Amino acid sequence: MGLTWKLALRNILRNKRRTTLTLLLISMTLAILIFTDGYMRAMSDVMVRSATRLYPGDGQIHHVDYLAERDGEKVISDVDGHLQRLQSTEQIASYSPRAMDFAMVSSSANNLAVQLVGIDPQLEAGVSKLESSLVQGEYLSSQGRSQQIMIGRPLAELLEVDLGDRLVVSVNNYEIDSVDQRLFRVSGIFQLNSKFYDEALIFVPLASAQEMMGIGSNVHEIAFNFVDESLSSDESLALWSELSGPQTIAEGWTTLMPDLATMIGLMDYSMLIVATILFVVAILGVINAMFMSIYERTYEFGVVLAIGTRRSSLFVLIMAEGLMLALISLVLGSILGAIAVEITGAVGIDYGNMDISGVALAEVLRPEITIGQFTELPFSVFVMTMVASLYPALHAARIVPAQALHKSL
Amino acid sequence: MKPVIETRELCRFYGAGDTLVKALDDVNIRIDPGEFTAIVGPSGSGKSTLLQQIGGLDIPNHGKVLLKDKPISEMSGKELSDFRRDHIGFIFQAYNLIPVLSAAENCEYIMLLQGIPAAERRERVLSMLAQVGLEGREDRLPGQLSGGQQQRVAVARAMVSQPDIILADEPTANLDSQTGMELLDMMHDLNRNEGMTFVFSTHDPKIMERASRLIYVEDGKVIREETRNG
Numbered sequence: 001m002g003l004t005w006k007l008a009l010r011n012i013l014r015n016k017r018r019t020t021l022t023l024l025l026i027s028m029t030l031a032i033l034i035f036t037d038g039y040m041r042a043m044s045d046v047m048v049r050s051a052t053r054l055y056p057g058d059g060q061i062h063h064v065d066y067l068a069e070r071d072g073e074k075v076i077s078d079v080d081g082h083l084q085r086l087q088s089t090e091q092i093a094s095y096s097p098r099a100m101d102f103a104m105v106s107s108s109a110n111n112l113a114v115q116l117v118g119i120d121p122q123l124e125a126g127v128s129k130l131e132s133s134l135v136q137g138e139y140l141s142s143q144g145r146s147q148q149i150m151i152g153r154p155l156a157e158l159l160e161v162d163l164g165d166r167l168v169v170s171v172n173n174y175e176i177d178s179v180d181q182r183l184f185r186v187s188g189i190f191q192l193n194s195k196f197y198d199e200a201l202i203f204v205p206l207a208s209a210q211e212m213m214g215i216g217s218n219v220h221e222i223a224f225n226f227v228d229e230s231l232s233s234d235e236s237l238a239l240w241s242e243l244s245g246p247q248t249i250a251e252g253w254t255t256l257m258p259d260l261a262t263m264i265g266l267m268d269y270s271m272l273i274v275a276t277i278l279f280v281v282a283i284l285g286v287i288n289a290m291f292m293s294i295y296e297r298t299y300e301f302g303v304v305l306a307i308g309t310r311r312s313s314l315f316v317l318i319m320a321e322g323l324m325l326a327l328i329s330l331v332l333g334s335i336l337g338a339i340a341v342e343i344t345g346a347v348g349i350d351y352g353n354m355d356i357s358g359v360a361l362a363e364v365l366r367p368e369i370t371i372g373q374f375t376e377l378p379f380s381v382f383v384m385t386m387v388a389s390l391y392p393a394l395h396a397a398r399i400v401p402a403q404a405l406h407k408s409l
Numbered sequence: 410m411k412p413v414i415e416t417r418e419l420c421r422f423y424g425a426g427d428t429l430v431k432a433l434d435d436v437n438i439r440i441d442p443g444e445f446t447a448i449v450g451p452s453g454s455g456k457s458t459l460l461q462q463i464g465g466l467d468i469p470n471h472g473k474v475l476l477k478d479k480p481i482s483e484m485s486g487k488e489l490s491d492f493r494r495d496h497i498g499f500i501f502q503a504y505n506l507i508p509v510l511s512a513a514e515n516c517e518y519i520m521l522l523q524g525i526p527a528a529e530r531r532e533r534v535l536s537m538l539a540q541v542g543l544e545g546r547e548d549r550l551p552g553q554l555s556g557g558q559q560q561r562v563a564v565a566r567a568m569v570s571q572p573d574i575i576l577a578d579e580p581t582a583n584l585d586s587q588t589g590m591e592l593l594d595m596m597h598d599l600n601r602n603e604g605m606t607f608v609f610s611t612h613d614p615k616i617m618e619r620a621s622r623l624i625y626v627e628d629g630k631v632i633r634e635e636t637r638n639g
């Protein structure tokens with residue numbers, strides 16, 4: 001009805017300061033939600049990317065029983081078939097086969113337990129940051145047999161070796177079922193800025209590793225990256241089973257790195273907590289402001305009820321006032337939120353390689369705009385405002401005219 | 410002649426025990442069509458309570474109120490609210506008007522609730538505002554009108570919905586005596602010319618003199634009734 005809208009609009013314009021503050025409260029709530037959402041998304045994307053693209057890859061293929069005990073005998077035997085499938089899948093950007101097992105590395109100073117990884121240097125460069133993390137010497141140059149070995153800087157310090165120094169690597173050979181030992185020379189030193197990788201991984205050409213392990217041309221792992229990294233967290237993708245063979249299974253980081261998945265889940269949870277706190281504060285603020293406006297008008301409501309206004313109409317009027325506040329705030333809040341996300345997105349938030357629970361944030365955070373920020377979030381703020389209006393509206397509708405008129409005179 | 414309003418053994422108590430206030434105590438009055446009646450009594454005597462009862466704003470503890478033989482004190486909720494809209498006009502001491510609506514819009518308000526078509530609303534409002542001497546001030550907000558003018562708009566608003574009776578609770582109490590007299594004279598004119606039944610309360614002797622009938626209340630009881638000529 002036209003009268004209700006006219007009254008509602010003029011009523012909210014009556015106390016401009018209170019209305020402005022209420023509008024600010026609601027629109028800031030929305031703007032903060034939008035920004036927090038954009039920020040959290042960027043944060044989790046960077047965290048995931050920092051973790052997966054450092055070394056593990058978006059996804060990995062293993063023998064179905066390999067990961068349970070990292071048993072070196074559980075190999076991927078049809079390597080070519082798997083690589084061909086990866087090659088012909090459009091969504092896959094890169095892949096790298098790896099032969100790996102527990103090993104001992106010895107220098108003249110020290111013996112240490114590590115993981116020996118045999119890689120195809122070129123393919124590996126497409127999946128992990130190994131090549132770009134080189135700090136000394138050269139990246140592995142061939143995948144055939146050679147004496148080249150790359151180790152992390154902390155490991156080099158523990159072993160007290162430098163470029164060109166000798167290292168002896170011992171690993172189990174499954175063919176002859178005894179230990180195979182070989183001599184390597186440190187050809188490159190890398191620093192992935194992850195304590196675990198830098199101290200525990202040593203890289204040699206794929207063929208050297210395969211020969212030492214006695215696994216022919218088989219490998220233990222094929223790591224791969226998607227073109228669109230966001231696919232990697234989608235466990236329902238048909239691709240996972242398409243890439244798997246009869247004896248192998250392809251899995252994404254959400255299964256391979258459950259700790260990271262938990263942490264990302266925790267971030268969603270923090271978003272929920274932030275939202276809840278904001279909502280409680282905003283609801284109380286809106287209720288308070290609307291109650292003040294109703295208390296001031298108690299006598300007026302007594303009069304309009306006396307002259308024949310139905311209680312339901314009064315209820316509808318207050319809800320209409322809430323609705324107008326909500327609608328104006330949604331527009332305002334969406335604009336403010338979009339501006340905040342756009343600006344920080346353009347400038348970027350730099351944490352300078354800060355470490356969050358072992359994952360170094362390797363990139364500048366750029367908060368992202370999504371459709372949900374301008375549909376779901378405004379909708380929930382709208383619902384919140386209407387819920388907050390409910391109580392004052394019910395209160396107004398319950399005013400007893402005889403009392404309202406008596407008290408105020 | 411059928412009375413417009415009749416009360417029977419009307420009682421309204423507030424509080425309980427030691428603090429019990431008998432705001433109305435066995436009140437039996439009758440208002441006939443065309444009356445211009447004053448309810449007179451000191452402050453706290455029960456005038457407002459009586460007007461609220463006969464206007465269906467409140468429910469009695471005992472007794473009943475009949476409007477044209479209908480027991481309004483037995484209605485409830487929406488029924489009563491619609492009944493007030495269609496049959497009773499109210500004027501209070503002050504702040505009668507919705508501050509965000511113009512004089513004309515305030516007058517239109519009840520007719521809007523009644524669902525009267527726009528053209529008729531407009532016509533009734535303009536002619537009534539002219540009758541109460543507010544021609545040319547139709548679009549002013551209440552805040553842009555003097556106290557006397559606001560009360561005139563309140564009278565006009567009560568008149569346009571064409572109720573059976575207009576109840577005015579100390580309509581002149583917030584006005585200076587000159588303006589108060591003018592308002593009352595205007596109400597009296599409407600009573601004589603349009604035949605509208607008015608019941609108003611006052612404790613001002615000068616205002617009482619204008620009434621054609623006086624009902625004296627004290628401590629919630631009617632102590633005397635008086636009819637005058639002229």
Ligand SMILES: Nc1ncnc2c1ncn2[C@@H]1O[C@H](COP(=O)(O)OP(=O)(O)O)[C@@H](O)[C@H]1O
Nearest residue numbers: 403406423430432451452453454455456457458
């Ligand atoms: N809503 C109410 N609650 C409690 N007491 C009331 C209420 N309305 C009136 N009273 C009491 O009833 C008595 C009559 O009040 P009222 O009808 O307002 O008198 P008047 O209008 O003649 O000044 C007073 O004692 C007043 O305090």
Ligand SMILES: [Mg+2]
Nearest residue numbers: 456457458578
């Ligand atoms: Mg009174």
